[in-house]
Amino acid sequence: MTLYLVPTPLGNLEDVTQRSLRVLREVKAVYCEDTRRSRALLTHFGIHAPALRYDEHDPKGIEKIVERLASGDDLALVSDSGTPVLSDPGVRLVAAARAAGVAVTSLPGPSAVAAAVAGSGLPGDSFVFLGFLPRAPGKRKRALEEACALERTVVLYESPFRVVELIGEIEAAAGPSARVCLARELSKVYEEWITGTPAEVAARLKAKQEILGEFVVVFRGND
Numbered sequence: 001m002t003l004y005l006v007p008t009p010l011g012n013l014e015d016v017t018q019r020s021l022r023v024l025r026e027v028k029a030v031y032c033e034d035t036r037r038s039r040a041l042l043t044h045f046g047i048h049a050p051a052l053r054y055d056e057h058d059p060k061g062i063e064k065i066v067e068r069l070a071s072g073d074d075l076a077l078v079s080d081s082g083t084p085v086l087s088d089p090g091v092r093l094v095a096a097a098r099a100a101g102v103a104v105t106s107l108p109g110p111s112a113v114a115a116a117v118a119g120s121g122l123p124g125d126s127f128v129f130l131g132f133l134p135r136a137p138g139k140r141k142r143a144l145e146e147a148c149a150l151e152r153t154v155v156l157y158e159s160p161f162r163v164v165e166l167i168g169e170i171e172a173a174a175g176p177s178a179r180v181c182l183a184r185e186l187s188k189v190y191e192e193w194i195t196g197t198p199a200e201v202a203a204r205l206k207a208k209q210e211i212l213g214e215f216v217v218v219f220r221g222n223d
Contacts, residue, residue: 001069003097004076005090006030007083007109008041011188015110021045023107028073031065033080033089041078049076056089062096069102083111087131087157112186113155116216119193120153120181123220127153133166144173153220160211164202171198174221185213 004023009015024030024047031054032038038051054077055061069075079088083106097104117124128147133140133156147154154174158166163182170178180201182194190213194204198219205211 001072002074002103002105003069005084005106006076006078007107008078008081010081010110010112010186013044015187017109020107020109024049024076027076030076030078032078037080038078054089056092062093065093066096066100069097070100086113112216115186116183116218117155120218122153122179122181122218127155130156132157140169144169148174148221153218155218158215158217160213163215164205167198167202170219174219177222178219180219183216
């Protein structure tokens, strides 16, 4: 009766660990965000465990999963890519399992946050992870200013549709001499790293005909 949090590759299937594959083969079911994506991953590795959808906003569904765990089933939770719970669904299930006395094991493996911080050239001994910023301009501004006030490296996720706007917000919060690193499409064919001041990074982005892919944004003010 263990809930396993199993990281999945960000894009390159070679990044999956042997332990993750073993656990996925042994559990009774794999709960996931998108069953189509997870089934494709399982099929690629010849894993036949059923892929079932996990809904973070379905209390009854979470209760049923915990009941399965309490009855003796080993189950896995995966996200579409990377480590579950980190800006992905799963926190309510983990909390419910622990409250019920069920064992929870989080396997090490692919993480966009760790990969981006390590490759950014910015200090990684202490950093603040903000996930996705709120949509409201006032809340975004406050979140960035509060993070900058800690004088730590800051990490967040952003979509290609708002990343240029975000660079301007970072410049306003962290200053024109802030150091910024964008990691785009980590571990995939078109992986790209863009570094520089906010103005330099914004210029690189605006020079593109089209901005595509998912971004991990790492930055630090000139503290």
